[in-house]
Amino acid sequence: MQAVELDKTYNPKEFEERIYREWKENGCFEPTLNGNPTFTMVMPPPNVTGILHMGHALNNLLQDILARYWRMKGRPTLWLPGTDHAGIATQNVVERELAKKGLSRHDLGREKFVEETWKVKERHHGVITKQLEKIGSSCDWSRERFTLDEGLSGAVREAFVTLYERGLIYKGNYLVNYCSHCGTALADDEVEYSNVAGRLYDIKYPFASKEGGITVATTRPETMFGDVAVAVNPSDERYKDLIGTTVILPLANKEIPIIGDSYVDIEFGTGFVKITPAHDPNDWEIGQRHNLPQVNILNPDGTLNENVPLAYQGMDVQTGRKAVVKDLEEGGYLISSKPHDHEVGHCYRCSTIIEPYLSEQWFVAMEGMAKKALEAWERGEINFYAKRWENTYSHWLKNIRPWCISRQLWWGHRIPVWYCHDCDAVMVERVDPTVCKKCGSTNIEQDSDVLDTWFSSWLWPFSTLGWPQKSDDMQNFFPTNTLVTGYDIIFFWVSRMIMASLEFLGEVPYRDIYITGLVRDKQGRKMSKSLGNGIDPLEVVDLYGADAMKFTLCYMAAQGQDILIDIESFKFGSRFANKVWNATRFLLMNIDGRKLLSLEEVELKVIDQWMYHQVNEAALKIEKAMESYRFNDAAQVIYDLFWSDFCDWYIEATKHNLTTDDEADKDRQVTIMLNLLDQLMRLMHPFASFITEEIYGKLPNTQGRLIEAPYVVYKADGCYEEAKEIVTAMQDVVHAVRALRSELQIPIERRLSVILRPNPNFKGSLFIEENQGLVAALIGADNFKIDYDAVESITSAVPVSGIGFEAFVFVQDVLDIAGEMKRITNELEKNRKALEGSLKKLSNAQFLANAKPEAIEKEEGKRLEFEEKIEKGESHLSLLASMKAQK
RNA sequence: GGGGGGUUAGCUCAGCGGGAGAGUCCCUGGUUUACACCCAGGUUGUCGUGGGUUCAAAUCCCUCACCCCCCA
Numbered sequence: 001m002q003a004v005e006l007d008k009t010y011n012p013k014e015f016e017e018r019i020y021r022e023w024k025e026n027g028c029f030e031p032t033l034n035g036n037p038t039f040t041m042v043m044p045p046p047n048v049t050g051i052l053h054m055g056h057a058l059n060n061l062l063q064d065i066l067a068r069y070w071r072m073k074g075r076p077t078l079w080l081p082g083t084d085h086a087g088i089a090t091q092n093v094v095e096r097e098l099a100k101k102g103l104s105r106h107d108l109g110r111e112k113f114v115e116e117t118w119k120v121k122e123r124h125h126g127v128i129t130k131q132l133e134k135i136g137s138s139c140d141w142s143r144e145r146f147t148l149d150e151g152l153s154g155a156v157r158e159a160f161v162t163l164y165e166r167g168l169i170y171k172g173n174y175l176v177n178y179c180s181h182c183g184t185a186l187a188d189d190e191v192e193y194s195n196v197a198g199r200l201y202d203i204k205y206p207f208a209s210k211e212g213g214i215t216v217a218t219t220r221p222e223t224m225f226g227d228v229a230v231a232v233n234p235s236d237e238r239y240k241d242l243i244g245t246t247v248i249l250p251l252a253n254k255e256i257p258i259i260g261d262s263y264v265d266i267e268f269g270t271g272f273v274k275i276t277p278a279h280d281p282n283d284w285e286i287g288q289r290h291n292l293p294q295v296n297i298l299n300p301d302g303t304l305n306e307n308v309p310l311a312y313q314g315m316d317v318q319t320g321r322k323a324v325v326k327d328l329e330e331g332g333y334l335i336s337s338k339p340h341d342h343e344v345g346h347c348y349r350c351s352t353i354i355e356p357y358l359s360e361q362w363f364v365a366m367e368g369m370a371k372k373a374l375e376a377w378e379r380g381e382i383n384f385y386a387k388r389w390e391n392t393y394s395h396w397l398k399n400i401r402p403w404c405i406s407r408q409l410w411w412g413h414r415i416p417v418w419y420c421h422d423c424d425a426v427m428v429e430r431v432d433p434t435v436c437k438k439c440g441s442t443n444i445e446q447d448s449d450v451l452d453t454w455f456s457s458w459l460w461p462f463s464t465l466g467w468p469q470k471s472d473d474m475q476n477f478f479p480t481n482t483l484v485t486g487y488d489i490i491f492f493w494v495s496r497m498i499m500a501s502l503e504f505l506g507e508v509p510y511r512d513i514y515i516t517g518l519v520r521d522k523q524g525r526k527m528s529k530s531l532g533n534g535i536d537p538l539e540v541v542d543l544y545g546a547d548a549m550k551f552t553l554c555y556m557a558a559q560g561q562d563i564l565i566d567i568e569s570f571k572f573g574s575r576f577a578n579k580v581w582n583a584t585r586f587l588l589m590n591i592d593g594r595k596l597l598s599l600e601e602v603e604l605k606v607i608d609q610w611m612y613h614q615v616n617e618a619a620l621k622i623e624k625a626m627e628s629y630r631f632n633d634a635a636q637v638i639y640d641l642f643w644s645d646f647c648d649w650y651i652e653a654t655k656h657n658l659t660t661d662d663e664a665d666k667d668r669q670v671t672i673m674l675n676l677l678d679q680l681m682r683l684m685h686p687f688a689s690f691i692t693e694e695i696y697g698k699l700p701n702t703q704g705r706l707i708e709a710p711y712v713v714y715k716a717d718g719c720y721e722e723a724k725e726i727v728t729a730m731q732d733v734v735h736a737v738r739a740l741r742s743e744l745q746i747p748i749e750r751r752l753s754v755i756l757r758p759n760p761n762f763k764g765s766l767f768i769e770e771n772q773g774l775v776a777a778l779i780g781a782d783n784f785k786i787d788y789d790a791v792e793s794i795t796s797a798v799p800v801s802g803i804g805f806e807a808f809v810f811v812q813d814v815l816d817i818a819g820e821m822k823r824i825t826n827e828l829e830k831n832r833k834a835l836e837g838s839l840k841k842l843s844n845a846q847f848l849a850n851a852k853p854e855a856i857e858k859e860e861g862k863r864l865e866f867e868e869k870i871e872k873g874e875s876h877l878s879l880l881a882s883m884k885a886q887k
Numbered sequence: 888g889g890g891g892g893g894u895u896a897g898c899u900c901a902g903c904g905g906g907a908g909a910g911u912c913c914c915u916g917g918u919u920u921a922c923a924c925c926c927a928g929g930u931u932g933u934c935g936u937g938g939g940u941u942c943a944a945a946u947c948c949c950u951c952a953c954c955c956c957c958c959a
Contacts, residue, residue, distance in 0.1 A: 009924080193958090343959090391891065392957075399958085487957090522899075524955075555910085556900080560892080562955090564899060572910070575924045586921030632901070636909075648926090655920060735928095742928035745916060780919085780927095834906070841905090846942035855905050855943085862906060 003592035010581035012545030031076035039070035040480035045084035052131035054519040057537035068686040072711035082145035147456040155463035178357030179347040180302025184408040191345040200340035205247040225308040229275040234260035278358040362406040369499035370400040386560030412450030458496035461509035517562040547688040548573035555635040609723035620714035729764030732802040753783035753810040762804035799876040828873040835866035
């Protein structure tokens with residue numbers, strides 16, 4: 001073989017882009033059926049006009065790890081990517097662009113505007129997909145979908161019509177959340193509540209037929225024009241006699257009744273509540289109970305309408321409020337006004353304050369579907385990771401409300417409902433009608449609203465696979481296996497997908513739902529534009545590489561926990577990648593002129609067996625971690641295996657062993673080393689994909705691409721328990737001597753003389769005897785002897801001990817005997833305490849009677865260990881004491 | 888008002904019934920056949936508070952305190 005030269009430092013820019021291109025161009029992301037069960041995930045579709053943020057990065061990196069892992073395990077793996085048309089957000093983007101030219105969407109007209117929006121979509125689309133490629137996502141681009149493409153639009157149409165036919169979709173005049181800025185209704189869960197400092201106004205409403213009046217409290221005085229009653233609690237002794245009388249609405253000069261309703265909290269405010277059914281959900285309910293009219297005081301653009309006195313018409317809510325307060329004050333109706341903080345709903349897209357608004361909208365009745373979704377969970381058909389999210393899921397479903405699905409927008413799936421202007425026909429059709437089905441008139445018109453974006457997203461796990469067609473992909477890949485997403489959309493999306501899947505296909509869309517943590521800054525704050533504390537994933541890739549980002553996030557992704565990071569955090573992954581790179585560089589420097597042997601005929605020595613044992617154990621731990629979605633555990637296993645076992649011990653041993661003159665043995669060692677490197681690359685590939693592929697391609701003992709290579713699986717006959725014990729014993733000796741060297745500040749170039757006295761049952765004896773040169777090198781000794789029979793003189797040597805051995809280190813001028821004695825004394829103290837605890841336990845009859853046998857056995861072992869340590873400590877102490885006396 | 892989560896080394900967090908851990912920081916010493924993005928070693932903790940269950944509690948149960956979410 002020839003040496004392979006690697007650059008001195010790890011430079012991901014050299015190869016990441018090239019490798020991604022090779023994977024993609026060679027169809028490595030596309031599944032090939034092979035008889036094994038498939039593994040499928042649909043990517044949560046990012047907003048097509050959005051850009052990748054850390055949350056996306058985390059989410060997609062974890063999916064990539066799963067995809068690569070299962071692909072290497074031999075399952076045909078489909079990770080299906082796509083984007084979301086994001087109705088309000090995208091329309092906002094286009095409207096903002098138009099506004100710069102002084103235009104509104106109405107200037108363009110619907111058709112032109114939608115055309116324009118498609119152009120914007122095309123322009124933005126490449127941005128987010130390119131970003132997903134940059135971070136290494138191994139998703140099948142040949143199957144990429146968009147929520148507004150032809151197939152998915154067909155699925156939306158099918159779903160709408162089917163639900164309508166099943167009587168689950170209806171149109172009604174209800175109170176909805178309305179954003180006057182976006183000009184559309186919003187679903188309950190699209191409203192975000194936050195605390196706002198407002199004022200609480202006490203207003204006097206005079207009695208209609210006598211002197212005096214009552215006082216109502218409100219935070220929104222302008223809504224008084226929508227008042228249709230004032231309510232008191234019928235058990236309120238102060239006021240119950242007033243029920244049935246009337247009061248006058250100031251400024252409007254309108255007479256409204258006082259009614260009794262137990263909703264009113266006697267303790268709160270004045271005990272009187274103004275009832276505004278068209279502008280408050282609670283009042284709406286009361287209005288229903290008492291058959292009250294609904295007076296809407298707002299125009300769709302958020303200004304006050306003709307139902308308020310002329311003076312206020314056309315004002316927006318804030319202006320109207322000021323004017324009303326001023327006039328109330330002047331009229332002597334304002335009794336008081338004091339600061340009052342309360343929770344106010346805001347639009348999740350534009351943060352405008354949401355007004356409850358009475359309007360005609362389309363709804364989906366959710367109760368039945370929610371019940372099925374709840375039952376599927378109760379039957380154990382879906383599992384959340386972490387489990388506690390199941391509370392969120394079930395709580396939501398148990399308190400489900402009708403879903404308002406119409407939006408007064410132009411960008412989206414237009415509602416497939418036609419109205420005939422010549423008769424009253426309402427047509428809900430799979431194919432666009434041209435004439436009225438009832439009267440034959442051509443004077444028909446489609447509903448002008450579009451559907452909530454989530455009405456397409458909730459079909460995502462099957463619409464992307466071809467539903468409602470019975471496609472091959474549906475056959476092969478549905479139901480999918482795992483969904484990875486954030487907890488903020490368990491309501492919006494996850495539970496609705498489950499409901500849709502059960503409703504249309506009769507089964508759940510996936511079994512496992514992994515809920516990622518939120519990526520936050522080091523202060524624990526959400527990353528946001530306004531705080532400017534966000535980290536751009538692309539910047540991380542640029543600085544440290546995609547693997548560094550992936551490995552860092554994976555290492556930190558503890559199940560159910562948020563991730564707190566700053567840009568510096570990614571140095572962790574970068575250091576690891578650099579380590580991997582350099583270890584490889586070293587090994588590949590040493591293969592020059594060597595012959596690659598067949599693995600079958602190669603003899604494994606103890607140290608090799610040990611390394612294979614560690615790899616085998618790691619494979620098992622990773623398997624367990626991956627099956628329970630414990631990404632951080634898997635990453636930690638990889639880290640320790642590569643850095644601690646492979647670099648710190650195996651390569652160090654190799655370094656020494658390669659100094660031999662035995663050419664055949666060098667071939668043997670290099671063969672094993674390369675094989676181990678191959679296996680390590682396979683194990684690490686899901687967690688650090690680019691660097692491992694790059695290295696794999698440079699190894700002389702590999703073929704093909706790593707992404708397609710089989711994963712390392714745990715083999716019961718791959719355990720070398722004895723080698724493990726032996727090497728651990730050797731490591732103990734090395735650790736003990738190194739610690740002493742460091743303690744006494746003996747520089748490495750000062751070679752030591754060391755005498756090792758093992759107990760008869762010490763596991764490392766034979767190995768150390770046969771590898772004296774290696775051990776001597778690891779501890780920096782010139783002179784290293786094993787003294788089984790305790791015959792060598794240890795005069796003037798400093799003692800150290802470990803389990804099953806003592807070692808005596810000869811150092812000429814030990815500077816600080818007293819210090820060393822102090823250290824041993826402290827150690828002794830600790831061990832005596834530990835022994836005391838152990839003995840106490842072992843003499844406790846209750847413990848012996850109740851504890852598991854293993855626990856007792858372990859405690860017994862501990863006792864022996866402590867006794868040995870104490871015994872040695874005492875003897876070492878007296879040894880040092882005599883040394884000190886001699887000085 | 889209801890629900891969930893958190894509280895472990897200076898910092899970021901694992902561990903979740905049987906000897907308190909990792910990374911980072913800090914300290915000491917190092918031009919080791921790759922790596923200073925490195926090597927060898929070291930210091931650091933009433934495991935938030937107070938109770939309970941248990942032979943045994945950081946770990947299970949309850950109380951309280953503080954912080955963070957979600958829902959009303």
